[in-house]
Amino acid sequence: MLVKILLIAALLALTSLAYWWWQRRQGTVREVKxxxxxxxxxxxxxxxxYATFVQFSTPMxxxxxxxxxxxxxxxxxxDHVAHVEVDASVRLDLARDLSVMRTPTTLVLDGDGTIVARMDGAPTVDQARAALATVRSEGTEYTI
Structure with missing residues (x-):
């Protein structure tokens, strides 16, 4: 009986740790090279x-x-920042090319269309602003 209780407690602890780790990654801004x-x-x-948020979404x-x-x-x-929503189920080719494995996934493009940052999951306002701050214009950072 004690072994079953310890096993259940260990399983609950492991599940809680995995959920905590997954939640911490939601919307995390990753700068792309x-x-x-x-x-x-x-x-x-x-x-x-100046910049574009390209958000990959699905109907579900x-x-x-x-x-x-x-x-x-x-x-x-x-000024000069756009948001574009792309249906990943319709543009599966583009989603595959960009390794979009979940929705929402947001790419941040600079003015030339170069991908400079990526957010997997739902970001917060601060995370979205931080992603926008990764865009540089002629060597200077765009201030928010």
């Missing part, structure tokens, strides 16, 4: 002159509508 560029044609909308994603509202709000705070 200037990998690849996306054109307006590829994402299906006009990129922002419960966090995608809230993420879209948040990213539109942050994009609206700055």
């Amino acid at each position: 200037r990998a690849g560029a996306l054109t307006s044609e590829q994402i299906g909308a006009q990129r922002g002159y 994603c419960s966090k995608c509508p809230g993420t879209a509202r948040l990213l539109k709000q942050v994009a609206g705070e700055q």
Whole structure:
């Protein structure tokens, strides 16, 4: 009986630790080593002159509508920043090429369309602003 209780307690502790780790990674901004560029044609909308949030969503994603509202709000705070939502189920080719494994996933592009940051999961306002801050314009950081 004691062995079963210890096993259940260990399983609960392991599950709690895994959930805590997963939650801490939600929306975490990862700077990307200037990998690849996306054109307006590829994402299906006009990129922002300074930066673009490219959000990959799916119809069944419960966090995608809230993420879209948040990213539109942050994009609206700055001049020349756009938010583009891409349906990953429709653009599966692009999602595969960019290793989008879950939604929402947001890529941050600079003015040239170069991917400079990535957020997997639903970000907070501060995380979205931090991702936008990774965009540099001619060697200087864009201030928020």
